[in-house]
Amino acid sequence: MPLTRFARTIALIMTVSACMPEQPTQETVTHVQALERVERLIRQTAAALTPPAELELIPYSTPPNPCAWSEDGIPERFSINRKYWLRGLPGEGIVTAARQVHDHWEAQGHAITSTGGFETGHPSITGTSNPDGFVLALAWAEGDNLYLAATSPCLPPQDAPHP
Amino acid sequence: MRAPSAGEAFRRVALLAAEHHTDLDTPTRLMVAHAWVGGGAPHFAAGLATHRGSLQSALALALASLAQAAARLGAPPPPPPSTSTQVPTAPATHGPFRGIDTGAMTALIAALEAAADRLGTAGHRLRAELAALGLPLSPAWTVLRAAEWTAAQCPDLRRRLARIRGSARWIPAGVAAHDLFGTYAVSRDALLARLATGDQAALAQFLALRDAAVPAQVASWWRRLPDGVRRRLVTLPGFGALNGLPAAVRDQANRHLLATEKARLTAELSRLYGPGALASITADLRHLAVPAALLAQDEAVRLLRNIAMIERALALGGVSGHPPAYLLSFDLTGTGRLAVSWGDPDTAAVTVTYVPGLNTRLSAFAGDIDRARVLWQQAQATAGSRTIASIAWLGYDPPQISGTLTPGASVIGDAPARRGATELAAFADGLAAARTGPGRHVVLGHSYGSLVTGQAALLRPGRLADELVFVGSPGVGVDHAKDLGLPADRVWVGEDRNDPVAKLGHFGRDPGSPTFGARPFPVGRNLLQNAHSSYWDVDSASLRNLGRIVNEQYQELENPPALSPLPQLLMPQFGQNENIGNASH
Numbered sequence: 001m002p003l004t005r006f007a008r009t010i011a012l013i014m015t016v017s018a019c020m021p022e023q024p025t026q027e028t029v030t031h032v033q034a035l036e037r038v039e040r041l042i043r044q045t046a047a048a049l050t051p052p053a054e055l056e057l058i059p060y061s062t063p064p065n066p067c068a069w070s071e072d073g074i075p076e077r078f079s080i081n082r083k084y085w086l087r088g089l090p091g092e093g094i095v096t097a098a099r100q101v102h103d104h105w106e107a108q109g110h111a112i113t114s115t116g117g118f119e120t121g122h123p124s125i126t127g128t129s130n131p132d133g134f135v136l137a138l139a140w141a142e143g144d145n146l147y148l149a150a151t152s153p154c155l156p157p158q159d160a161p162h163p
Numbered sequence: 164m165r166a167p168s169a170g171e172a173f174r175r176v177a178l179l180a181a182e183h184h185t186d187l188d189t190p191t192r193l194m195v196a197h198a199w200v201g202g203g204a205p206h207f208a209a210g211l212a213t214h215r216g217s218l219q220s221a222l223a224l225a226l227a228s229l230a231q232a233a234a235r236l237g238a239p240p241p242p243p244p245s246t247s248t249q250v251p252t253a254p255a256t257h258g259p260f261r262g263i264d265t266g267a268m269t270a271l272i273a274a275l276e277a278a279a280d281r282l283g284t285a286g287h288r289l290r291a292e293l294a295a296l297g298l299p300l301s302p303a304w305t306v307l308r309a310a311e312w313t314a315a316q317c318p319d320l321r322r323r324l325a326r327i328r329g330s331a332r333w334i335p336a337g338v339a340a341h342d343l344f345g346t347y348a349v350s351r352d353a354l355l356a357r358l359a360t361g362d363q364a365a366l367a368q369f370l371a372l373r374d375a376a377v378p379a380q381v382a383s384w385w386r387r388l389p390d391g392v393r394r395r396l397v398t399l400p401g402f403g404a405l406n407g408l409p410a411a412v413r414d415q416a417n418r419h420l421l422a423t424e425k426a427r428l429t430a431e432l433s434r435l436y437g438p439g440a441l442a443s444i445t446a447d448l449r450h451l452a453v454p455a456a457l458l459a460q461d462e463a464v465r466l467l468r469n470i471a472m473i474e475r476a477l478a479l480g481g482v483s484g485h486p487p488a489y490l491l492s493f494d495l496t497g498t499g500r501l502a503v504s505w506g507d508p509d510t511a512a513v514t515v516t517y518v519p520g521l522n523t524r525l526s527a528f529a530g531d532i533d534r535a536r537v538l539w540q541q542a543q544a545t546a547g548s549r550t551i552a553s554i555a556w557l558g559y560d561p562p563q564i565s566g567t568l569t570p571g572a573s574v575i576g577d578a579p580a581r582r583g584a585t586e587l588a589a590f591a592d593g594l595a596a597a598r599t600g601p602g603r604h605v606v607l608g609h610s611y612g613s614l615v616t617g618q619a620a621l622l623r624p625g626r627l628a629d630e631l632v633f634v635g636s637p638g639v640g641v642d643h644a645k646d647l648g649l650p651a652d653r654v655w656v657g658e659d660r661n662d663p664v665a666k667l668g669h670f671g672r673d674p675g676s677p678t679f680g681a682r683p684f685p686v687g688r689n690l691l692q693n694a695h696s697s698y699w700d701v702d703s704a705s706l707r708n709l710g711r712i713v714n715e716q717y718q719e720l721e722n723p724p725a726l727s728p729l730p731q732l733l734m735p736q737f738g739q740n741e742n743i744g745n746a747s748h
Contacts (some may be wrong), residue, residue: 059484060540065701066533073472073529081701083544114687114704116721124721126704137702140719142547151702 029132031064034080034152041129041136041150042084048104049097051088058083058147067154077156083149094146098123101138101148110136169233172292173240176229179292180222183285184246187215187309189274191250197267197336204344204376207316214309218282221305222246225289228298259595259626260514260602263339265328272320275313282310335598337379351377355384359392361399370404373589375623378407382596385409403493404500406593410489410509417490424495425470428463435463466495469525476532477503486539486550492558492590499525503532504554505539508594511552513603515542515713516594516628518587520610520635521561521575531555534699538607541702541710551713558590559583561611577614577640577670584618591619591627605630605713609698613639614670617647624648631655632712634686634698635662638670644681655712657686657705659697684708687723 029037046053061083066075089097095118105112105127114126117140127136135151194208226243233240286307293300323343327334334342351372357365369377385393385408393412396402400423403416433441444464448471473493480488485505492502508514515538519531532555539553559582562575587606594604606628608616617639620627625648633639634657641647644654658675672679686698686705698705704721711719 058544060543062483063479063485065537066530067700069527069530071527072468073527075529075533079701083702114685114721114723116704117719120718122716122719124707124719126702126707126721126723135700135702137707139545139707141545142549142714142716145547147544149702 028156029152031078031080031155031158034155035082037132037134038080038082038150038152041134042082042148044108045101045104045136045148046084046086049086049089049100051090053089053097054087055084055148056087058085061149065151075157077154078158079154080152081149083147086146086148089146094140094144095121095123097146098125098138098140101125105136169229169236169296170238170240172296173226173229173233173243176222176225176289176292177241177244179285179288180226180246181244183281183306184219184222185248186278186281186285187211187218187313188248188250190271190278190313191215193267193271193274195251197264204340207344210312210316214312217305218309219246219248221302221309222289225293225298225302228293228302229296232296232298259337259591259604259623259628260598261336262601263327263334263336265324268320268324268327268339268343272317272324275320276317279310279314279317282306282313286310333598333600335379335382335595337376337592338382338596341376341379341383351380355380359384359388359396361395363399363401366399366401366405370401373585375588375592375626378589378593378596381405381407381593382409385412401494403490406589407596408593409597409599410491410504410507413491414487414489417493421470421473421490421493425467428467428470431463432461432467435461465526469495469499472526472529473501476529479536480505485536486543486552491554492556495525498560498563499528499557501525501528501532501557502554502590503535504552505536506543506550506552508552508554509597509599510550511602512549513542513546513605513713514552514554514594515605515607516554516556516587516591518556518583518606518608518612518616519561520612521563524561524563525557528555528557531557537699537701537706538709538713541706542713545707545710545716545719546714549714556587556590558586559615575611577618580611580614580618580640580670583615584622587615587619588622588627591623595626603630603715604628605632607632607634607709608636608639609633610635610637610664613637613674617641617671620647620649629653630712632657632709633674633681634709635659635664636674637664638672639674640671642672642679644674644679651680652682654681655684656681657684657698657708659686659705660688684712684720685722 042055046055061081064078065081066077067079068075068077070076086097098118102112102115102125105125109130111128111130112125113128116124122140123146124139125137128134129136129150133153135149137149137151139147139149141147191211194204194211223243223246226246230240230243286303286309289306290300290303293303320343327339327342351369354365354368358369369381388396397412397416398419399416400420403413403420405413408416429441429445432444436444444467448467473490477488477490479485487507489504489507490502491504491508492500494500504514517531517535517538519528535553535555539551542551542553560579561583562579591604591606604627606616606619608614608631613633613636616631616633620631621641627648629649630653631647631649632655636656636658639647644651647654654674656674656679674681675683685708687703697703698709700706704723708720711717
């Protein structure tokens, strides 16, 4: 049985994709600059906690993440991401730390876009940095750990090996 | 006087019937409750059901016969008691990654032995009562045959159970069932014996089988093979596609095949175009660039590009904190077959299998492999010490739509999904059979892949997965979540409100609609052209929520707030990640 509405919808998606203009409002940053920004966002947040938290890198967050692909499977754009465990948080202080992160991000003028888990003591927060649209995240993990993360927008590839 | 004797005989046999008509109920309930499906379990269950039914009928027949005799002699007895009972026919819902329950198996055998004893006694008594009145003896023979059959099963089952218990390893339920009920199995042993010799035709035949019990049989067979035979088999072309083999073995066999194919295609190119052209092509391929236009149409070049893509997609395996990448399935022919697991699905506490949608084909599958990778990262990051395996499964032929579509000219039905469902069900059987410990299985279906997933769930009620997640789904082929063989609260739907594919509901009811009965989880909202592919954006609330579901952290789902009602189509959202371009829809 023909499902032309389904097919037409896919066609619409593909046509719109082809027509969308390039993002006009930001100058493109390099991967190095993006990484610096990611690190800075994370470190400033950790430093704003009381007491300031230490950071432990999560290794698998280091490779650049393909975020746009050609038709035949070649990654064309990448986002730069880092995740760090927050270490040295006081004993029962997960929710407190999360609230401090939330307040810090708001004070910096970033947008909080979602939260979850505060009621169970397992908080998570997603945000977007202003003015440059990096994704910010704080997330609870099993074992009562928290990690902080930042992700750049989708960037063109760089010639240099990944940061 | 005969009349009192007939009446008294009736009362005695009524008591006997009351005591014995349920003698085979306990073993039957145990078979149903544990739903052992491996090996010959269905045949055994069928034999048991036959004898149970005939036992109850025989008792009813004997009572009727006695009642008639008593009535003829003038002393009508009370009406015969009921001798039939119902046992549940549907198995208790349980997931695929469960180990054997030796307690239940022991209980089964003990119940059979007890029943055999009791039925033997009952049959002899019944024979005596019927013979004393000159009535037909066939009901008694039926009861005695049931006793004999029941008794005859026990020695073999006991021996097999002892062997299972003697094994130090954790054994998946399906494999153990195969071991326990092996006597009853439809014999594929001859085919496996030929396969063990490296018989390519036998492999092809085995690869064509889709019966649910086959992977368990493969797992059981592989365990008993000597090392030398195993070493030879991993070099047999296509061997890595066999569901039920350990992940490490599939990986080894498929990588061997990949290397062999690469060498063969390279040699062919060298022969056709000379070593100079080959060097230039190889350099282009290292950058995944399209080699010189003249050669771009060459089939060998196309296949070598696919190989290069696969190798590049696997390159992060074991690097920078990533787990090893297991190549579970690999086939270059046709639209291609590829299944990659980040992390070992045989040992992981949770395995999540991602089923992609339209336009997925081997050459563009790198994006889907990467989606599985970022889902692995996200789930592992919040999982604590539990291990995660995240699989990208391209094991079917998705419908392909070309970029220039004429409305009305394209037909997308559900036939590819039904074929794909058979493949996915067999793949899931293979995952279950290869396990070395208990675990959870989650299947994530995207777009048309969600229809494949729904149809596969129908093929394996309660056994495909412990949890189903649908994102961007145009329908999954049923109208209610509970039709999928799982509790409705284990069926999840994520729909970006700008994802038009998710609104279609063409294949059954839209799973995002409240009447479908699945649990919605928030995935945020993206630009129209991104919405269908944005569920995996790194560190997005959507990806994190997928990770939460994988980890059963339901209280920790994040809820992105409703955004502005302004039209989003032509207004880029300030600050959103750009995700232009699509690996698959």
